[in-house]
Amino acid sequence: MYRYDEFDHTLVAERIGTFRRQVERRLSGDLTEDQFKPLRLMNGQYLQLHAYMLRVNIPYGCLSSRQLHQLAFIARRYDRNFGHFTTRQNIQYNWIKLDETPAVLAALAAVEMNAMQSSGNCVRNITADQFAGRARDEIEDPRPWCELIRQWSILHPEFSYLPRKFKIAVSGAPSDRAAVKLHDVGLYLRRNADGVIGFEVLVGGGQGRLPYVGHTIREWLAKDDLLSYLEAILRIYNLGGRRDNPQKARIKVQVNALGPDEFRRLVDEEWAQIRNSPLLAVPGAEIERITAYFADPAWEKLPDAPVAVAGQRKSDPAFDAWYRANVVEHRAPGYAIVNLSLKAPGIAPGDLTADQMDQVAELADRFSLGELRVSHRQNLVFPDVRQTDLRALWQELQKLSLATPNIGKLTDIIACPGLDFCALANTRAIPVAQDIGRHFSDLAVLQDIGELTINISGCMNACGHHHVGHIGILGVEKNGEEFFQLTLGGSSAEDASLGDRLGRSIPAAEVPVAIEAIVCRYKALRQVDERFLDTYRRVGIEPFKEAVYGNSPQRRQAVA
Amino acid sequence: MGLIREGRLVPDPFTDASGLESLPVGVPLIVSLEQWQLHRDALLAAGQPLGLCLKSDQPPRLVAADLRHFSVVALEFPKYRDGRAYTHARMLRERFQFSGEVRAVGDVLQEQLHFMQRCGFDAFDVVAPDPEKAWRTIAGDHTAWYQATGDGRSRALDLRKGTGP
Numbered sequence: 001m002y003r004y005d006e007f008d009h010t011l012v013a014e015r016i017g018t019f020r021r022q023v024e025r026r027l028s029g030d031l032t033e034d035q036f037k038p039l040r041l042m043n044g045q046y047l048q049l050h051a052y053m054l055r056v057n058i059p060y061g062c063l064s065s066r067q068l069h070q071l072a073f074i075a076r077r078y079d080r081n082f083g084h085f086t087t088r089q090n091i092q093y094n095w096i097k098l099d100e101t102p103a104v105l106a107a108l109a110a111v112e113m114n115a116m117q118s119s120g121n122c123v124r125n126i127t128a129d130q131f132a133g134r135a136r137d138e139i140e141d142p143r144p145w146c147e148l149i150r151q152w153s154i155l156h157p158e159f160s161y162l163p164r165k166f167k168i169a170v171s172g173a174p175s176d177r178a179a180v181k182l183h184d185v186g187l188y189l190r191r192n193a194d195g196v197i198g199f200e201v202l203v204g205g206g207q208g209r210l211p212y213v214g215h216t217i218r219e220w221l222a223k224d225d226l227l228s229y230l231e232a233i234l235r236i237y238n239l240g241g242r243r244d245n246p247q248k249a250r251i252k253v254q255v256n257a258l259g260p261d262e263f264r265r266l267v268d269e270e271w272a273q274i275r276n277s278p279l280l281a282v283p284g285a286e287i288e289r290i291t292a293y294f295a296d297p298a299w300e301k302l303p304d305a306p307v308a309v310a311g312q313r314k315s316d317p318a319f320d321a322w323y324r325a326n327v328v329e330h331r332a333p334g335y336a337i338v339n340l341s342l343k344a345p346g347i348a349p350g351d352l353t354a355d356q357m358d359q360v361a362e363l364a365d366r367f368s369l370g371e372l373r374v375s376h377r378q379n380l381v382f383p384d385v386r387q388t389d390l391r392a393l394w395q396e397l398q399k400l401s402l403a404t405p406n407i408g409k410l411t412d413i414i415a416c417p418g419l420d421f422c423a424l425a426n427t428r429a430i431p432v433a434q435d436i437g438r439h440f441s442d443l444a445v446l447q448d449i450g451e452l453t454i455n456i457s458g459c460m461n462a463c464g465h466h467h468v469g470h471i472g473i474l475g476v477e478k479n480g481e482e483f484f485q486l487t488l489g490g491s492s493a494e495d496a497s498l499g500d501r502l503g504r505s506i507p508a509a510e511v512p513v514a515i516e517a518i519v520c521r522y523k524a525l526r527q528v529d530e531r532f533l534d535t536y537r538r539v540g541i542e543p544f545k546e547a548v549y550g551n552s553p554q555r556r557q558a559v560a
Numbered sequence: 561m562g563l564i565r566e567g568r569l570v571p572d573p574f575t576d577a578s579g580l581e582s583l584p585v586g587v588p589l590i591v592s593l594e595q596w597q598l599h600r601d602a603l604l605a606a607g608q609p610l611g612l613c614l615k616s617d618q619p620p621r622l623v624a625a626d627l628r629h630f631s632v633v634a635l636e637f638p639k640y641r642d643g644r645a646y647t648h649a650r651m652l653r654e655r656f657q658f659s660g661e662v663r664a665v666g667d668v669l670q671e672q673l674h675f676m677q678r679c680g681f682d683a684f685d686v687v688a689p690d691p692e693k694a695w696r697t698i699a700g701d702h703t704a705w706y707q708a709t710g711d712g713r714s715r716a717l718d719l720r721k722g723t724g725p
Binding site: 008010015017021035038151155157158238 | 619640641642643644646647650654655669671672674675676678679697698701702703704705706707708709710716717718719720
């Protein structure tokens with residue numbers, strides 16, 4: 001993992017000092033709330049329904065056991081004993097007091113963490129594949145590049161007051177686990193025709209009220225050009241992004257208004273001016289320095305797929321079910337990547353108690369070389385587990401309710417905090433997720449359904465990624481009541497697409513039944529080994545409309 | 561009201577001509593882009609020191625060829641959340657090699673002075689009851705930076721010289 005050096009430590013400490021003073025100025029009335037708002041946002045602090053929320057960065061999803069212990073300490077000392085993992089490799093605390101925020105930030109800095117730019121109209125936490133450095137299908141580890149971008153983006157003098165927030169995601173593998181195409185800038189590490197690794201660059205993806213899949217504006221960018229090209233994109237956006245209407249201020253609106261070709265032309269024109277600037281050169285020594293932090297750990301030389309594990313799976317169906325759903329192939333022989341499901345039935349997706357955090361951190365020390373990852377699907381990952389330890393780990397995780405074998409399955413639901421916490425939401429997303437979780441608690445049923453993602457957003461802002469769920473659920477308020485609008489066919493992976501609206505919205509209580517009807521129809525229509533998404537793409541929306549609404553044209557009518 | 565320059569509140573010798581129907585002669589004058597375009601020849605003939613004020617949607621490239629006539633370019637922040645002038649300042653310094661004064665005017669809060677300095681601003685019309693105190697308060701806030709700009713300060717990337725784990 002990356003470790004702070006004196007520069008990183010100094011920068012974070014100075015930033016906390018500044019924010020401490022800004023908080024004092026706010027509390028003394030020297031700053032109005034209006035003036036203070038952008039300042040606190042850039043330090044991760046939101047004002048929610050009931051209290052201040054603090055959003056903490058987990059850079060590109062990497063976390064050490066020591067850091068997780070500290071997150072547990074903060075949850076206990078400054079919050080109500082829990083934290084919430086978001087879809088952007090952040091953890092949120094929902095009940096932080098404003099005057100204690102600087103102390104929390106100092107506690108984070110002590111373990112080389114921060115909340116800088118986790119909100120506000122600036123470059124946000126850089127996100128990545130949670131299996132980075134471990135995945136078998138990886139072309140190159142994206143983490144050193146994420147760290148380089150992180151440093152370039154933090155307190156950028158020119159780009160700290162952008163028209164709107166700016167999210168960058170990086171994947172080093174062809175299988176996209178980081179929703180790269182749904183980001184303001186998405187980067188895939190790719191080989192060009194000569195076999196040289198560089199970046200494919202996408203711009204203008206995003207969700208929210210105006211969802212778009214990003215456009216590729218450069219098929220291949222040399223690594224040396226990464227910072228100058230990003231700087232050119234940000235400059236074109238800073239100058240040309242709309243500032244008259246926050247709903248239309250994201251880069252996706254600019255890109256789609258100009259057209260991707262014209263946007264590319266503007267970027268290229270600017271890039272030509274700065275491409276060779278020494279200010280933006282990426283020193284080879286610095287890349288080597290950063291890359292060294294992400295060197296492979298001292299894996300033992302172990303045989304792959306030991307017979308003992310096959311025997312355990314054969315004799316214990318429950319272990320086998322967990323293995324098949326939650327264990328992923330590792331690059332190193334004899335090791336495995338393990339997903340910890342934060343989606344046990346009845347639990348708010350992404351929540352973890354302080355006690356669970358401490359226990360997970362201890363398990364990470366025992367089973368995963370002290371390291372963890374956080375996924376955008378709001379789960380945790382142990383990246384380095386010996387295959388022979390899997391069964392023992394599984395038994396420990398069961399005690400913590402973190403062994404539900406549902407990764408990528410119907411109950412592995414993404415949900416935003418919704419109206420239970422959020423000031424923007426108009427419906428409660430968490431209870432819907434909990435209802436679905438309880439409705440589909442039969443593991444054999446889940447296994448039979450196979451890969452199917454459900455994403456729930458409590459409002460149009462789409463923090464629960466409903467546009468890209470295989471099944472998306474969007475909360476809408478009608479005459480003071482909560483209704484839910486279903487969409488089908490979305491994907492955030494390499495085959496990214498936006499879901500299609502199924503029909504009119506339904507009351508919360510009917511959601512699990514509607515999902516059941518969709519699943520039944522899928523099972524009747526699917527071909528051998530065909531995922532829900534592929535069946536949907538093959539047969540279209542009509543059979544599913546009929547399954548949910550019958551043939552009543554009135555019921556099927558979509559509402560605006 | 562004066563300006564902050566090198567940490568000191570100094571008098572502003574310039575008259576802000578924005579909104580004036582007829583332009584005063586014989587005094588240092590800051591004109592708007594529209595005034596400049598309308599009265600360019602007369603202003604040049606009058607020979608008084610000139611400054612130009614650009615709104616946040618008026619990029620310096622619009623007047624790149626005329627910059628040599630100005631000893632001041634004032635860049636406006638209509639709201640402090642409007643960050644376009646940071647780019648404009650860097651363009652003035654780094655692309656057009658403007659060596660006169662680059663002045664921040666409008667909604668200029670002490671919280672932004674570091675970013676402004678790094679982008680090339682060197683005079684600040686700070687909104688504060690005591691601008692010098694505001695400056696002193698923030699002066700030591702940031703010594704470490706990850707990025708290089710045209711201000712000549714070194715970035716962490718270069719200072720580290722490859723010291724690794």
